[in-house]
Amino acid sequence: MDFLNYTFPVSGVNTSLLLPPLTALVVSFFTSMGGVSGAFLLLPFQMSYLGYTTPSVSATNFVFNIIAIPGGVLRFIKEGRMAWPLTWVIILGTLPGVFLGYFFRVTYLPDPKPFKFFVGLVLLYIGARLLYEITPKAKGAKKEQKTMEEEFHKRMRELRGKKLEGSELNQAKVKVIKVGLNSITYSFWGEEFSFSTIGMFLLSFIVGIIGGTYGIGGGAIIAPFCVAVFKLPVYTVAGAALAGTFIASVVGVIFYSIIQSSQHTQPDWLLGGLFGIGGLLGIYMGARFQKYVPQNLIKLFLGLVIICTSLSYIYQFLR
Numbered sequence: 101m102d103f104l105n106y107t108f109p110v111s112g113v114n115t116s117l118l119l120p121p122l123t124a125l126v127v128s129f130f131t132s133m134g135g136v137s138g139a140f141l142l143l144p145f146q147m148s149y150l151g152y153t154t155p156s157v158s159a160t161n162f163v164f165n166i167i168a169i170p171g172g173v174l175r176f177i178k179e180g181r182m183a184w185p186l187t188w189v190i191i192l193g194t195l196p197g198v199f200l201g202y203f204f205r206v207t208y209l210p211d212p213k214p215f216k217f218f219v220g221l222v223l224l225y226i227g228a229r230l231l232y233e234i235t236p237k238a239k240g241a242k243k244e245q246k247t248m249e250e251e252f253h254k255r256m257r258e259l260r261g262k263k264l265e266g267s268e269l270n271q272a273k274v275k276v277i278k279v280g281l282n283s284i285t286y287s288f289w290g291e292e293f294s295f296s297t298i299g300m301f302l303l304s305f306i307v308g309i310i311g312g313t314y315g316i317g318g319g320a321i322i323a324p325f326c327v328a329v330f331k332l333p334v335y336t337v338a339g340a341a342l343a344g345t346f347i348a349s350v351v352g353v354i355f356y357s358i359i360q361s362s363q364h365t366q367p368d369w370l371l372g373g374l375f376g377i378g379g380l381l382g383i384y385m386g387a388r389f390q391k392y393v394p395q396n397l398i399k400l401f402l403g404l405v406i407i408c409t410s411l412s413y414i415y416q417f418l419r
Contacts, residue, residue, distance in 0.1 A: 110368035111160065113150045120371055121378030124164065128382025133389065133398045136320040137345065138379055139164050140226060143315050144219060144409050152368075153212035155205050158315030159356035159367035160375075165317050165349035167376025168383055169342055176339030180273030183336040185284045186326075189297060190344035193304025194311070194318060198348050201312020202355040206365055209313065213417055220413030222314055222321075227406030229324055230399045274336050288336050295330040303329075304344065312352055317345025 107114045123145060128138035143161045146152040152160070176182050209215040232238050277292060278285040285294040303325055304318075311318035319341040326337040356365045 108368050108371045110366055111150075111152045111154075111156060111371055113146075113152050113368070113371060115150060117374065120374035121381075124168075124375040124378030125382040125385075128168065128379040129386045129389075130398065131402060132383040132386030133393055133395075136226065136230070136323075136402070137165070137316065138168075138382065139316040140223065140314070140320055141406070141409075142375055142379075144223070144413070147212065147216065147219075152371075153215070155210055155356065155365045156367060158205055158313070159353055159365060160369075160372040161315030162317075162349040162352040162356070163367050163369060163372025164375040164379055165345055166353065167373060168379030169317075169346040169349070171380060172383065173339060173342050173346060176342065181288075181335055182339045182343070183274045183276075183286050183288075183332075185276055185279050185286065186295070186300070186332070186336070187340040187343045189284070189300045190304045190322065190340055191347050193301040194308035194344050194348045195351055197305040197308020197310075198312035198352050199355060201309045201314070202352065202359070204309070205313045210364075216413040217417035219314060220410040220417070222310060223406050223410035224414070226320055227403045227410055230403035230406065233324075234396045234399050234403075286336070288333055291333075293332050293336070295326075295332060300326075300330065308348060311345075311348055312355070315352070317348040317352075319345040 104116045104118075105114065106117050124138060124142060127141050127145070131138040131141060139161050142164060143157060146157050146160070173182075205215070209218055273288075275287045276284075277287055281297055283294050284297055284300075285292055287293070304322060307318035307322045310321065322344065323334070323337050323341040326332045326341070327334050353367055356367060
C-alpha cells in the first residue's frame with residue numbers, strides 16, 4: 101500500500117493516507133478551542149481540496165463524528181455534567197430532522213453547485229456567530245454566564261484531588277428537578293435552570309434537518325442557542341450537544357448506508373475513519389491547550405476563515 105498515493109475505493113479520492121488524519125488533527129485542535137466541532141470545516145476541505153462532492157461525502161463526515169466524539173461524551177458522563185433530560189429532548193428532536201436532511205440531500209442537493217451554496221449559508225451563520233461572540237454586546241450578555249464559569253473553575257481548583265462527598269458531590273453534578281411536556285428543570289452548583297421542552301424539541305428538529313443535509317450532527321448550531329436563548333450553563337449544554345451530535349451521526353450513517361444503498365450515498369469508512377482518528381487527537385490536544393490561548397483570538401481567526409469559505413461557496417453559486 102502506497103501511503104503517499106492511495107485511491108479510496110468508495111469516494112474515489114486519491115491522496116496520501118497521512119493527509120486526512122493530519123488535516124483533521126489541525127482543524128479539530130483549533131475548532132475545539134473555539135467550542136465548535138471540526139466537522140463543518142472538514143466537509144469543505146473534502147469538497148474543494150479532495151474533489152469529493154457526491155452525497156456520500158455527507159455520510160463520510162458523519163463517520164468523523166462517530167469516532168471523534170465518544171471520548172468527550174464519556175468525560176461529561178464521568179464528571180456528572182450530563183443533563184440527561186436535555187440530552188434526550190435534543191436526540192428525539194434531532195433524529196426525525198436528520199431523516200428529512202438525508203432526503204433533501206439525495207433528492208434536491210445531489211449536485212455540487214447547489215449543495216455548496218447550502219454549505220456556504222450554514223458556514224456563514226457559524227462564522228458570524230463566532231465573530232458576534234467577541235463583540236462588546238455579546239460579552240455584556242454573557243456577564244452572568246462568565247460569573248458562573250469563574251465560580252465553577254474556582255470550585256474545581258479547590259476540590260481538585262479531594263474526594264467529593266455529600267452536598268459538594270450533589271452540587272458538582274447535574275440534578276434533575278422536574279421533567280414535563282411544558283418544561284424541564286435541573287440544578288447545577290446550587291442554581292436551577294429551566295427550558296421549554298417543546299421549544300428545545302423544535303430547535304433540535306430544525307438543527308437535525310440542517311445537520312442531516314450537511315453531514316454534521318448540529319452541535320455547533322444548537323449549543324449557542326441553548327446558552328444564548330434558553331440561558332442554560334455551557335458546562336451542562338456541551339455534553340448534551342455532543343451526545344446529540346453523536347447519535348445523529350450514527351443514525352445519519354445508517355440512513356445514507358441502508359435507505360438508498362449505492363456508492364453515491366455510501367460513506368467512505370476508511371476516509372472517514374482517518375479523519376476521525378485525527379479529530380480525536382486534535383480535540384484532546386485542543387482541550388489541553390485551550391487555557392493558554394486567548395478565546396477572542398481563536399474565535400476571530402476561526403470566524404474569518406469560516407466566513408471567507410462561506411462567501412467563496414456562495415459566490416460560486418451566484419456567478
